[in-house]
Amino acid sequence: MVNLTIDGIKVSVPEGSTILQAASEVGIKIPTLCFHPDQSIKANCRVCVCEVEGNRLLQAACAMPVFEGMVVKTRTPKVLEARKTILELILSNHPQDCLNCIRNGNCELQDLAQEYCIRENPFEYKVRGFAKDFSTPALFRDQDKCILCRRCIEACSVVQSVNALGLEGRGYNSMVVPTLGKALIDSPCVMCGQCIHACPVGAIGEREQIDEFLAAVANPDKVVITQIAPAVRVAIAEEIGMMTGEMPMGTFVQGLRQIGFDYVLHTNFSADLTILEEGNELLKRLKEGGTLPMFTSCSPGWINFCETFYPDLLDNLSTCKSPQQMFGALAKTYWAEKMGIDPSKIYSVSIMPCVAKKFEAARPEMNDSGYQDVDLVLTTREIGRLFRMSGLDFSKLPASDFDSWMGKYTGAAVIFGASGGVMEAALRTVYEVVTGKTLEDVNFAATRGITGIKEAAVDLDGTVVKVAIANGLANARKLMEQVRAGESPYHFIEIMACPGGCIGGGGQPITKANVKRVERIEAIYAEDEGLPLRKSHDNPEVKTLYEEFLHEPLGHKSHELLHTHYHPKNKKFL
Amino acid sequence: MDYKEIIARYDGKVGGIIEAYHALLREFSYLPEEAIAEAARVFKLSTAEAYGIATFYSMFSVEARGKNVVRICESAPCHVAGAADVVAALERELGIKMGESTADGKFALEFTECVGQCQATPVITINGKPYLDVSPAQIPAIIAEYK
Amino acid sequence: MAEEMRIVLRNYGKIDPLKIDDYLAQGGYKSLEKARAMNTADLIAEVKKSNLRGRGGAGFNCGMKWSFAAGAQAEQKYVICNADEGEPGTYKDRLIMENDPHTLIEGMAICAYAIGATQGYIYLRGEYPFLVSTLNTAINQAKEKGLVKDFDIEVRSGAGAYVCGEETALIESIEGKRGEPRFKPPYPPSEGLWSKPTIVNNVETFANIPVIIEKGADWYAGIGNPAYPGTKVFTLTGDINNRTFFEVPTSTTIREIVFQFGGGIPGGKKFKAVQIGGTSGAFIPEALLDTPVAFDSMSAIGATLGSGATFVIDESRDIVDVATRIAGFFEHESCGKCAPCREGTARTAELMEKINEGRGSNKDVALLEKLGTVMSYSCLCGLGQAAPAPVLTTIKHFKADYEAKFV
8 A cells, every 4th residue: 555645535445546546546536538447557648647846847637647745735736727728728619609519518628618707818818710510410619619538549449449530639739539630421431429428528528409499399280299218218317417227217208298299219129129039030940040240239329330340240230220210110110009190290209328320220221011111219318318408306206107108118129228238138938938938037147247258058948149348449340350250159239339229329318337237237127126027028019019010030020110221331441 | 471471471570560550551552451451450449449559649649641751840949940931932842732642652741740850950851860950942953862 | 276177088099999998998898797707696785876967958866766777676677768868959879889888888788787677778868879880889799799798788769759868758658559658657677678677878978887886975975066966068069169078077067168168148148047957947048057066066056967958048049939949849759648748848849839920918928937837747758847947047037028029
């Protein structure tokens, strides 16, 4: 242990700790901007500088390791002046449009400007003048707001191994740009949106579509329906000042009705459906020698990644659409029929933890219903804004139930929101189909958790199925390299583009640390545990769907509406 | 020589992308996109990283420019020795402004910071070769060597 | 009368740099042989005792630096020669490499033996492409003669980035990346090139080593200023009669450099200021000319010895204009990684331009002082820390010149 003094307070920390870590042990919060708890130390913003006795230079608290007898002062006049000057420098180069900015109220630079009482800036306000990049349907970039902390580059290259972002130029002219300085759509970007979480300010965000939603609600001819992804409920609470997981489902449904949805249904329904289709697809490939390992296909960021970097392995992907898109196709066919509603009037909105879903919904082939299957995707953050706009007090709202035919779900669907959930849900069904026995303990602990790559071998009464689960695309890449080399030992691989799974998706409340992802994961499994039905094939509405409409998994109707094909993206520069 | 062949000569040199870029510059005078992507592939970097390296260093350019790169030093010692007059002479002789290339693709005109010939200011370099104690009157003859 | 003393330039003009036999005839490579016969601890102790301090500008005790690397445990270590010489006004390392490349190779080889390194690099600035073949010829000749056993040297080129003179930025550049400095600790002797123990020393520092081994630490420590002994090469430029170079003991004063060796100001004009150490050095007024050039005595007057570049300006010069051009230099050369330097150098240049063009006021000068002071202790590396010095020292010593330009 190393003993030092910070602001007169004695503290003991393990060897190798930084001043920042030591300070937090004794309740001293040193301000940071480029620091990220789950990334490498950058020490480039210099906001966290402190005085260290014996050193003329101020030291960055995030990087400076402690030594025995170190005497640190974190708020001398010299330090405060340095921090304020550095903030003034950054702010004088930063667009002054907090009022209009997508991160207004949730911005690390704004917080610091407040904490350091920056009332006037001695430096002349001068913005660099880049054009905003709206080239992808999922996210936008506003380079003028970039403070060059480089957290997005690390998220994109190290965590996701996509490498769509890098640096250009030197000095005052340096900037974070997509590959070769091109528009984002021409880079390898898979639209996972992890860069959005990494960004401390409003330099990257989702393509906000609240106006489209409000226009649809205002349109008397439109029947506005919604589906909610399983990862949304646990996190929406965070958008309105509640604790993770604290928003009861019934209250959430009521809230959605209040902001204008005519019918509230659930993606969980189609998640259960996906298990029936995909589980049977896996069994078919296992029996008939189809392409193995089979990959799951519900994560559009992952699909983009596969189409970009592994177009030679597209046949391994399950042909199942994602639950969002299965829902979309059925809503304007099966559901419209059941409800006696003209499908041309249905405006189908999905609420997703994901920004890549905005791209997925707009894929030209996603129109098997005869219309664009999903008309609009709103992220958890956008719903949060709509709730705040509507001034709802969720502590007082009465609960409401989902509407019929596509609103019931099991615990197996809920766990889709966490990494390993799709696999566990599939195993719960596949076990019973293959063995003909009842699965007593539905919990497959080996599939759970935030670990990047997990594996399990499941004994289905003699048939051993080897599975792997990856979350985060750098981890996915490791498994894909194995498959490409012909060395993959697995039969079935679940891949989710985002660390932790969809609960950490690009559309979720801004997620500043992996501990938050872990919290959301715990809430997901708690929800599953509390549900009466926990196996997808027990979903009564799914049973009805097959009885009345689809007739059998992988049947003709299913192939028409619930399955799809993929295309190499042929990106020129990777 | 083909850009792939040029880069291939540096394959295996750890951290050798900068050497490869210099070799490409001797051939093409700038770094085309395809060459940057190929260098990325050979040195196991992303194209984004390879581009970040190409755009960091003053001697590299990712935009096409004149074959003969004429640089004039603008650091303080050359500045006080009358670099501004040499700049004017260069712009006159080549018919372009600082930062531009001639229409026939023969010359590019750029500023450089100190090139370490401060005993003989002002200094210009052409394709890295220094010309010392340069006066505006000497410019036409110097440029003529490369026409 | 102060006198030149040529140690690093001992062979200047006496040998053909492309002929290793000339170097050998002058006693070359005998020191390497002598060093290899010593045990490494004694060798390092000798270098430490000489009190040779880095000639690139940081002035750290050379032997002490080597001892850190020698003590580190690793299966690979590196010796790097910093031949980036980007400091405007400086060309001393070019002189050494152009005229006596073997002194550099011998110095590096002695270091390699001392710390246990088998691989070396010379990071040669991109602006000296004409020296690549000179260095490679010398390296190959030494190899062929079997003089540098177990130690390979590779020449790597810079590509026009002053910041790559900073040792960790230089290391990043050899690793094939953007030349952006790393935060320290860790320091290169424990974690440097590809995270291995690495010694980075300046050309001039290495050039001293063979002579120290030959003549002994005590001899060297007795030359010039005791706290910073030996000689230093000065390159003179600007308004000076002898626009050339000299190697003098470190006890020499600035006045002697400018007026004796430099021959004073041309055209009978009066001296105004001299900037020593390069473009990040302090501007020194007439009143402080009797300061010895050694590291610590310069420090005492708020100046640095740096690279030994000596840039003189006379009474007719607009010193605000000169400082403005220098501010432009730093804006151009900032690597952009850390906020106070990236933004601070740009703002400094902007404010200097404003004042230089006659649009400035006292408020702008006060802001430059505050900004420069904050940068000098908050920036990530030496570039940002030293960049404000020309502006701060000209404001301090030549305030009237600034005021004369106010709106």
